Amino acid sequence: MKKTFTTISRLPNNLNKVLTLLFLSTLISLSNLYGQTLSPFNLLTPLQNDTILLTSTNLNDSVLLSWDPSKNSNGVDTTTYTFVLDTVGGDFSNPRFDLPSGMSPGIKLPKKFILQLANQRGITSGVLFAGIWRVKAQSKGIVRYSESTRKIFIRNSVITLSPFNLLTPLQNDTILLTSTNLNDSVLLSWTPSKHPNGVDTTTYTFVLDTVGGDFSNPRFDLPSGMSPGIKLPKKLILQLANQRGITSGVLFAGIWRVKAQSKGIVRYSESTRNIFIRNSVITSVEELTRLDAINLYPNPAKEEAVLVGLIPHKDVISIIGVTGKTEAVFTASQTSNTLPVSILKSGIYFVKIQSGEAVVVKKLFVQ
Structure with a gap:
């Protein structure tokens, strides 16, 4: 059987027109995509060999980094910029600073911020850093760099405190x-x-x-x-x-x-x-404060000493010698908390007041 092939030119007129328009539209789109460019642009400030001086008295000032705008050839301005600073001789593959500025052809940097970045990157007090800067423009996948680079210095003269550990x-x-x-x-x-x-x-x-x-x-x-x-x-x-x-x-x-x-x-x-x-303290701050507020009177004492303060009857009171030996143990009374120290020899003792898990120790001198 003989096969018959139909070329585009022999297709019905309407379909032929549709395919032709589609083909032309694709060509135009590809042309627009690959034909778009960003316009050349140049750096404005700082000028070549300018020095950004950082001192203790000028950190409230700012530095303006600026450049000409770069336009997309399609007329739609979607260009964003990044300020890039590298060491003199560097190739910008690992820059010291890399600061985006959005769609603005410039960025105003407070010197406080520059000082912070400088210290983070080893440009400490007394150091003069020699750098080179340029700007990167981007729009819809298209990248262009400023037509030139500029040399710039950062001198960190801010008086700082010495390091400490x-x-x-x-x-x-x-x-x-x-x-x-x-x-x-x-x-x-x-x-x-x-x-x-x-x-x-x-x-x-x-x-x-x-x-x-x-x-x-x-x-x-x-x-x-x-x-x-x-x-x-x-x-x-x-x-x-x-x-x-x-x-x-x-x-x-x-x-x-x-x-x-x-x-x-x-x-x-x-x-x-x-x-x-x-x-691991099983008590409240209020309980600890209450115990700490208890005092002994008189101190030094001869015959007896009185515990002055809020002492619930459940509290346990112990008198301990300097050797660690417990000389006497009492249970606190709601009416009287008098310690008969006349039974003790002259010297230094410790009165331990315990309320549950909370403990406070008071020093007692016996004459």
Whole structure:
């Protein structure tokens, strides 16, 4: 059987027109896609060999990085820009700065922000950085770079505090809070940070946050004045812990650092450390405060000493000698809490008041 082939030219007129229009439309679309370009553009500011000077007194100023706009040949302006800075001699494959500016042909950078970026990238106080910059323009997958690059300097002359490190507690140490160790203290310490003018006016703040936190809303924020350390009674730690939800039975995993300040200059410790707080105290802050408010009168005493304060009848009172021997045990009375110390030899004793799991010890001198 003889096969018959129909060419486009022999198709019905209407179908032939449709196919022709479709073919032409495709050609136009491809032409538009591959024919689009971005117009050339040039850098404006900073000028060639300009220096961005960072000092302690000009950090509220800003620097304008600007360039001509680059237009898409299709007439629709969707071009976005990125400011790119590299070390002189670099090829921009791993730039020091890479800052997008959106569709604006320029970006106004506060010097505070430049200082922050500079310190993060090793351009620290006293360093003169020689760089080269250009701008990258993009629109619908089309990329074009500024027609030229420019050399620029960043001089960091901001007076800073000297680096300092954390000492104690050590990494992953645990602060254990129990009913029997609340009279102990915990030493938080670090090396001092010095002001370059030689006048030591640096003050410190201990800052504790949850592991994974960024210290923007810390759990603890404790100033220590000009001392490179702070000795915290565990009673205070317990009080702070309870206020912040670290209640009995909770193990809190935190991270801490120290903030140093002097005459408007701020520096943080070179590192952070993980720390744990385990609250094993089976009592409330109110109970602890009540016991701590109890006093002995008179002290020193000869015949008897009176416990002054709110003492429920269930509390147990013990008198203990310096050797650790328990000399006498009493149950607190609702009417009288007088201790007959005349039965004791002259010397130093400890009066232990226990209410459930909470314990407070008072020193007693017997004449």
